[in-house]
Amino acid sequence: MLGYLNLVLHAHLPFVRHPEYEDFFEEDWFYEAVAETYVPLLQIYEALVKEGVDFRITMSISPTLSAMFEDKLLQDRCLARIERLIDLCRKELVRTQFQPEFNKLAQWYLGRFTTVRDTYLRYGRNLNHGFRHFQDTGVLELITVGATHGFLPLLSVNPECVRAQIGVAVQSYKRVFERAPRGIWLPECAYMPGHDEFLKEFGIRYFFVDTHGLLFAKPRPRYSVYAPVYCQSGVAAFGRDVESSKQVWSAKEGYPGDYNYREFYRDVGWDLEYDYIKPYLHKDGKRCFVGIKYYRITGPTEHKEPYVPENALAKAAEHAGHFMWCREKQVEYLASLMDRKPVVVAPYDAELYGHWWHEGVDFLYFLFKKIHYDQETIKTITPSEYLKEYPENQVVDVNFSSWGWKGYCEVWLNGSNDWIYRHLHKAGERMVELARKYPDAQGILRRALNQSARELLLAESSDWPFIMHTGTDVEYAVKRFREHIINFTKLYHQILDGKIDEAFLADLEYRHNLFPDIDYQIYR
Structure with missing residues (x-):
């Protein structure tokens, strides 16, 4: 065995929970992720362990996503969503009875959604339990993420805000997974020199950079990105491998674009007659993705042929074999140049697998089996295991960087979203002021201070400027950012004036109920 592959899946969603509405469009982000990515991932982990496959994978689960996993309201709504899909599949069996290719797909979807529901129920509807189980078995290393995925370099005007993002994340991880995190995924892979000192303070041993x-x-670095380095603080940094990322990420060259794979954008929510599909849309009646997609990519034109799951599965196995072969050759070459075993770090957004690339989870399943059975050149590993094997590493000053367009924050700081930062910086300054002014608050004052911290953290989410930049759901992103800043500002003035509106506070605590054990003193 000549070297290692470290697969990293970054699992994150912004905190989207709207109990004030019977149903809410943006909550679909969560329901789709559960049904298409996170339950299927747990299913392949189960299968691999049952089959005796020795594999390792690293996953970051953001505190906002783990909060949504354990929220009772979202659990109820997610289960209802899956049940509606099962009901629609049964109706589709009748509608397509004289269309063999689509009837077969309807049967396939019925079986798939039924197993998703059963797995979801088996973990008590809280997927944190499932991921914690596989961490306890040793095949999965879970790491944390900034509390609300705040873009840390752009919050550094107030260092206390950076510290709070990390401290609250570690606290949340300990509560949910019942152990301290060893590593962290810095939001948007954004690192600024000196931030590793905060990581060291909270016991984080490693992070990733682009x-x-x-x-x-x-x-x-002597070994380029194929071995970790230490910052001056002693915290390790692992670098992303470009080659392995390109094979999956690239829109032109990546595996997900193969013509046999399922077409993401052809959904029955848009394809079927309106009156037929309306009961499965939102209350406003607007067409949207429902989750049943009958076509494959087929080619670059609008013409699409029916999806054939067996062909797609075979292609996923073929691509897994190709990916493994490429890593073997890559590691063989690197090992000839290095005096230690290289580690190829391959990080991806988790929702690429299953949600965007429907066959991506199957790809991972085949990849782990092929690595286990079909070769002896590489082995999967976690960062903690690699650091245990190679505890001595080069000490360097890691460069300021992020992932995304051009690699230096431009996605999160440009003409579409730069207006938010003066508000974030002022709110951060005010939060520090409150924490220092009221060091030992109790009762309703303490509740108001803790909720102020929650509102600030929610406003800091990097998802809002990202959406503003991409133009996908700008109205919602702007609304959410403004809402949290306004809520924080109202609480700030009520606290200073000694006139806390308990009804207003209770409503915020109910709607924005993440981080139940938050302590505003993290900002002191």
């Missing part, structure tokens, strides 16, 4: 974060470090 490729250029290590390549432009000083001094230049």
Whole structure:
């Protein structure tokens, strides 16, 4: 065995929970992720362990996503969503009875959604339990993420805000997974020199940076991105491998674009007659993705052929074999140049697998089996295991960097979203002021201070400027950002004036109920 592959899945969603509405469009992000990515991932972990496959994978689960996993309201709504899909599949069996290719697909979807529901119920509707189980078995290493996925370099005007994002994340992880996190996924892979000191303070041993974060470090890393380095603080940094990322991420060259794979954008929510599909849409009656997609990519034109799951599955196995072969050749070459076993770090957004690339979870299943049975060159590993095997590493000054367009924050700071930062910086300054002014608050004052911290953290989410930049759901992103800033500002003035509106506070505590054990003193 010559080297290692470290697969990293970054699992995150912004906190979207709207009990004030019977149903809410943006909550679909969560329901789709559960049914298409996170339950299927647990299913392949179960299968691999049962089959005796020795594998390792690393997953970051953001505190906002874990909060949604354990929320009773979202659990009820998610289960109802899956049940509606099962009901629609049964109706589709009747509608397509004289269309063999679609009837077969309707049967396939019925079986798939039924197993998703059964798995979801088996974990008590709280997927944190499932991921914690596989961490306890040793095949999965769970790491944390910034509390609300705040873009840390752009919050550094107030260092206390950066510290709070990390401290609250670690506290949340300990409560949910009953152990301390060993590593962290810095939101948007964004690192600023000095932030590793906060990681060290909270016991974090390692983090990840994009490729250029290590390549432009000083001094230049001896092993490029194929071994970790230490910051001056002693916290380790792992760098992303470009080659393995390109094979999956690339819109032109990546596996997900194969013509046999399922077409994401052809959904029955848009394809079927309106009156037929209306009961499965939102209350406003607007067409949207429902989750049943009958076509494959087929080609670059609008013409699409019916999806054939067996062909797609075979292609996923073929691509898994190709990916493994590429990693073997890559590691063989690297091992010839290095005096230690190289580690290829391959990080991806978790929802690429299953949600965007429907066959992606099957790809992972085949990949782990092929690595276990079909070769002896590489082995999967977690960052903690690699650091245990190689505790001595080069000390460098890691470069400021992020992932995304151009690699230096531009996605999160540009003309579409730069207006938010003066508000974030002022609110951060005010939160620090409150924490220092009221060091030992009790009762309703303490509740108001803790909720102020929640509102600030929610406003800091990097998802809002990202959506503003991409233009996908700008109205909602702007609304959410403004709402949290306004809520924080109202609480700030009520606290200073000694006139806390308990009804207003209770409503915020009910609607924005994440981080139940938050302590505003994290901002002191």
